[in-house]
Amino acid sequence: MRIYKVGGAVRDRLLGKPVTDIDWVVVGATTEEMLAKGFRPVGADFPVFLHPKSGEEYALARTERKSGRGYGGFTFHASPEVTLEEDLIRRDLTINAMAEDDQQNLTDPYHGQRDLEARLLRHVSPAFAEDPLRVLRVARFAARYATLGFTVAPETLALMRQLSESGELEALTPERSWKEISRALMEDQPQVFVEVLRACGALKVLMPEVDALFGVPQPPAHHPEIDTGAHTLSVLQQAALHKQPLTVRWACLLHDLGKGLTPEEEWPRHIAHEFKGLKLIKAINERFKAPRDCQELALLVGEYHTHGHRALDLKPSTLLELLQSFDIYRRPQRFEEFIAACEMDARGRKGLEERSYPQANYLRGAATAARSVAVQPLLEKGFKGPELGEEIKRERLKALKAYKETASI
Numbered sequence: 001m002r003i004y005k006v007g008g009a010v011r012d013r014l015l016g017k018p019v020t021d022i023d024w025v026v027v028g029a030t031t032e033e034m035l036a037k038g039f040r041p042v043g044a045d046f047p048v049f050l051h052p053k054s055g056e057e058y059a060l061a062r063t064e065r066k067s068g069r070g071y072g073g074f075t076f077h078a079s080p081e082v083t084l085e086e087d088l089i090r091r092d093l094t095i096n097a098m099a100e101d102d103q104q105n106l107t108d109p110y111h112g113q114r115d116l117e118a119r120l121l122r123h124v125s126p127a128f129a130e131d132p133l134r135v136l137r138v139a140r141f142a143a144r145y146a147t148l149g150f151t152v153a154p155e156t157l158a159l160m161r162q163l164s165e166s167g168e169l170e171a172l173t174p175e176r177s178w179k180e181i182s183r184a185l186m187e188d189q190p191q192v193f194v195e196v197l198r199a200c201g202a203l204k205v206l207m208p209e210v211d212a213l214f215g216v217p218q219p220p221a222h223h224p225e226i227d228t229g230a231h232t233l234s235v236l237q238q239a240a241l242h243k244q245p246l247t248v249r250w251a252c253l254l255h256d257l258g259k260g261l262t263p264e265e266e267w268p269r270h271i272a273h274e275f276k277g278l279k280l281i282k283a284i285n286e287r288f289k290a291p292r293d294c295q296e297l298a299l300l301v302g303e304y305h306t307h308g309h310r311a312l313d314l315k316p317s318t319l320l321e322l323l324q325s326f327d328i329y330r331r332p333q334r335f336e337e338f339i340a341a342c343e344m345d346a347r348g349r350k351g352l353e354e355r356s357y358p359q360a361n362y363l364r365g366a367a368t369a370a371r372s373v374a375v376q377p378l379l380e381k382g383f384k385g386p387e388l389g390e391e392i393k394r395e396r397l398k399a400l401k402a403y404k405e406t407a408s409i
């Protein structure tokens with residue numbers, strides 16, 4: 001049997017990037033031989049094994065043929081006769097279809113190295129179309145390597161468009177899609193992920209609510225970039241620049257969905273877009289089964305981001321309602337993430353990226369003031385049950401009034 005390093009490990013070594021995961025392909029072996037060597041089989045579906053010591057993945061060289069819709073619809077053929085070239089041709093991108101032996105000799109039948117140098121994400125063969133998830137993968141790689149100058153080859157974009165228009169994307173499971181989306185959002189240039197999906201028509205299928213934001217104007221006085229889609233991309237870009245966590249990036253992507261619902265005659269104003277957007281945020285959250293913390297933050301940011309921007313003008317009672325809605329007493333981190341998303345929103349405006357955002361510290365100070373109300377003295381005064389609740393609220397309101405009068409920004 002012959003063993004080769006394949007895929008991302010080879011690509012990233014050639015790019016001079018750190019290699020974290022190594023995938024191996026084994027040519028000329030049978031399942032029985034692998035088991036005899038102590039490899040542990042992974043699941044029942046594919047001839048993939050874990051190394052007994054390193055735990056890395058070793059896959060028998062295989063060919064694949066699509067036999068139905070979605071991910072389930074695959075038949076594969078693994079046998080000792082399958083060659084390395086046959087295994088590589090079923091892979092997604094030329095830069096992912098290179099193999100390397102233990103002497104670092106490269107097998108590169110589909111010119112991945114040439115495409116690495118040309119900074120091109122190009123599909124290997126028409127077999128690309130056999131897994132629609134690859135549309136999202138290519139967009140994710142585009143987001144990851146945009147800084148290095150990579151773009152999607154026109155013929156690959158055309159194939160991605162065909163796939164998007166064929167209805168194949170609808171067969172993807174929420175879990176597989178979310179894995180790609182969440183990884184893509186955590187890349188350096190997550191806005192490129194959205195741009196590439198849009199360019200091939202996949203955004204319209206996967207996230208029509210986001211797609212609908214392009215072409216929707218906002219008031220130039222507040223939004224010099226005008227277009228709501230362009231704004232959303234800038235907010236996402238700011239979130240990556242400021243190294244925000246996934247929760248914040250997801251909320252940034254979805255915060256303005258309500259603007260896509262505004263009737264044209266009301267443009268460029270978007271009255272109550274915060275509230276109107278909630279049902280869209282909920283739908284998209286559920287479509288991809290986003291984790292609970294992502295779902296929650298997206299909804300809260302959607303509903304309250306304008307409150308964040310107007311923090312300094314809010315009445316103490318409104319400020320208190322905001323803090324209560326976030327349950328800042330038990331969930332301090334979530335309020336921090338809300339503040340971060342609001343700041344990214346403000347910075348995601350053309351020419352205003354560097355403008356300071358005093359609302360952030362003001363909101364933090366307000367949260368501290370509300371939290372400073374001690375419950376013990378109220379208990380000692382004999383308050384209990386709903387009256388205790390009311391009294392705590394009154395005290396917090398007092399603290400916020402005092403804070404508003406004294407806060408220096």
Ligand code: CTP
Nearest residue numbers: 007008009023090091092093096097131133134
């Ligand atoms: N692959 C593919 N089509 C897919 C998934 C994977 O062709 N839908 C192939 C590619 O050759 C890829 C390899 O399997 O390089 C390993 O896949 P994976 O570990 O998901 O990706 P990596 O390329 O290693 O990239 P990453 O750095 O994102 O893990």
